[in-house]
Amino acid sequence: ILATRKAVNEKEDENVGIESIEGVTSTINTVKHVGRGLESYQEKRQEKKLQKYLNQDAKLEQKIGFEKAYEGKYKAKGSNRINNYFFKKKIQREYNKEIRNTSGTRLIRGFKETARNAWNSIKRGSKKSSLYILGLLFLFFGIMTLMHSCSSMIMGGLGSIAGSSYQADDINVTNADVEYTKLEASLLKEIEDIEINNPNYDEYRYNLSSVGHDPHELIAYLTALFQDFKVNDILYVIEDVFNSQYDLTTQDIIERYTTTRTVTDPDTGERITIREVHEKKILVVTLNSRPLSLVLKERMDDEQKEIYNILMETKGNFMSFPSPIDGEWKSAITSMFGYRIHPISGEMSMHNGIDIAGSEGTKLKAIFDGRVVEAAFDRNGFGNYVIIEHESGAQAIYAHCSSVDVNVGDEVTRNDVIARMGSTGNSTGNHLHLELKEPSGNRLNPYFYLHSEIDEYPLSASTYYNGYTGNYGNPGIAYDTETVRQLFNEAERHIGKPYVYGANGPNAFDCSSFVAWSFRVSGVKPDLYRTTAQGIFNKTTPITRSEAKAGDIVFFTGTYGTSSPVSHVGIYAGNGFMLHAGDPIQYTSIDTNYWRNHFYAFGRLN
Structure with missing residues (x-):
């Protein structure tokens, strides 16, 4: 259980559902003793007085029991308004389950005891046998009515607490x-x-x-x-x-x-x-x-x-934490939590966080109150990173930062700026790699916990997540020069349009017409008219991958039967990605096995 779920009400305000159920159980206890009180008016009065105090003690014991369960299980870990709400909802779920499982048994046991007392009195020839029988019938119908009311009340409480929440931990x-x-x-x-x-x-x-x-x-x-x-x-x-x-x-x-x-x-x-x-x-x-x-x-x-x-x-x-960046995080997500094809190694591996793309220097914010426990540099992994720890022991890890704005030991509050987005360490582009750990050290998927106004799943995550089959989305690449931004602004307008062999836009393209159109219409290369992939290659100067940068062109061979060496072309976007006329037009990693096997050359237009 993540001990940092946000509280929306104070602790005392949240006992309403529990107290209503406690009221049900105390009412049940009262009903159990009604039969015995029928023996004499005086005994009944004494019984009612005694039961009143017993009920008060029982109710107090139940309340204390809940508070002890809450305090013992969670308070010792360090709780405040940010975790009270979630923990008490969990306790309420458990308490409701216990009430549901035991109330019926208690009711039946009380009814049997009352019936047995009445029958024993009848066998003794009591002059009040008829009174017992009437009382028993009255009690029976009362219990049936009460059980129906209890059921409605308990189910209503369960519905309000559990019906809108995930029940698994x-x-x-x-x-x-x-x-x-x-x-x-x-x-x-x-x-x-x-x-x-x-x-x-x-x-x-x-x-x-x-x-x-x-x-x-x-x-x-x-x-x-x-x-x-x-x-x-x-x-x-x-x-x-x-x-x-x-x-x-x-x-x-x-x-x-x-x-x-x-x-x-x-x-x-x-x-x-x-x-x-x-x-x-x-x-x-x-x-x-x-x-x-x-x-x-x-x-x-x-x-x-x-x-x-x-x-x-x-x-x-589950959503209880704010966005770690200014504005909406979900529309900028490029890689999800879970297994994926690694964008650098090309192997299947576990991704322990989510990646949120943006420009270098984007402010990164604390998602909960806590203390900075690590702020360091990891050359082969996280690059510049910072870890904040909530008093419960939960941690949030911010990786690949361009810079860190806090020091170990600093106290931070929600929405404090703690670092800046970057691409340090083992990274393919500017992004935040965000991890979330619960107090025992188990990693949790941040996607479940960050508040978002967007209901839909981010299509850009599909694009980067599968490496080459998605249909949309810039994988977090920020273009540094005005000319390159001008080129990609035009090219990105056509993302999602279909590939049609021989088409020349604007509703459909093939690979070479898409590249030529983007350079020509953007004004970056006004004289680059429709030609073949080989024709575009002939207008470039070959360069190495280390020399290639966003706005250059990448060429491939053998992707289909053609007499020319070059059979496919795309606009290189940097960080191992190209924007090209696949089917449909999309950003694609050039480091998958398919594109590595068909790679021909990089080129820069003359």
Whole structure:
């Protein structure tokens, strides 16, 4: 449990739901003794007086018991307004569960005792037998009415507390989503290794939908089905949902094409044109993906859909921390928490935080009150980083900073500026890598906890997350010069438009027409007209990768059957990315196996 959930009310204000349930239990205790009080008026009066004090003691004991549970379990860890709310909601859930499980048993036991007393009196020939029978009937109907009222009250309380919240603990919520990302990353790795595992083809064609999901959708669905859950118990459900969302297929096709070549007849010296028919073996790779929300809604009944919709509206009541940057963080996210294909190594690995892109120097803010426990430099990992620790022991880690504005031992409050965004350490571009740890050291997914006004899943996360199949989004690259910004402002206007061979814009492009259009219409290269990828290469001076920068051009070979060495072209964006006319137009990492295997050269326009 993350001990830093924000409190929205003071501690005393939150006892209302619990006290109402305590009132129910004390009322039940009173009912249990009514039968005994029927023996005589005087005994009944004495019994009522005694029960009044017993009820007061019981109620006080219940309240003290709750407070001790709360204080003993959490206060010792250091709590204040920022964590009272969440912890007490958790205790309320547990308390409601206990009441629900035991109140029925107590009611039945009390009813049996009263009935037994009445029957014993009848057997003794009591003159008041009829009174006992009437009392018993009265008690029976009273209990039935009370049970109905108790049920409504308890269920109403449970509904208000639990109905809009994720019921699993924080670690299981995070780990359930991690299991889904593991399946997605394995799928992406399988696609990336297609050419390695299927080497005997002349050409590979990819028709790939994007990969990615909204973690809130998955957890809302699991909560609607199971309420509380343990990840190991529901792995089969996660895998089943995944198989319903994604479908990867391959198909072998043979295409024939004709080439011409001119030769000289050795006998006559005449130039002769020869036509030749060739065959090429092609592997077509297709990934169809469906929106996760549609997949999930097909699997739920009406009641589960209602719970799901409420949870999606409230985001499980998990969002409690402000944005770590000025403005909206979700629209700037470029890499999600969980398994992914690493943008540098190209291997499947666990990503322990979320990446939020922005310009160098962007202010980074504390998401909760705490103390700076580390502020250092890690050359091969985090670069400049800072760790703030809440008094509960929870930690937030800010990595790849251009600079750090605080020192070890400093006390910080929410929204204090603690560092500036950068690209130090093992990084591909300016961004904040944000990690969140609960007091025991388990990493939690910050995506669940940061407040956002955006309901939709960020499409840019899909783009970077899968490395090469997403449809949108700048992966966090800030362009330094006005000319380069001018070029990419025009090029980014066409993101998401379809690839059509031979098209020349503005509604569709092929690879070379997109590059030529972007340079020409932006005014960066007004005389770069429609030509082939080879034609663009012929207008450049080859450069090395270390020399390449945003605004240069990157060329590839062998992506389809052509007599020219260069078959594909894109605008280099820096940090290992290009903006190109894939299908559709998108930012793509050039460091995947596919693009590394087909790389030809970098070039700079003459």
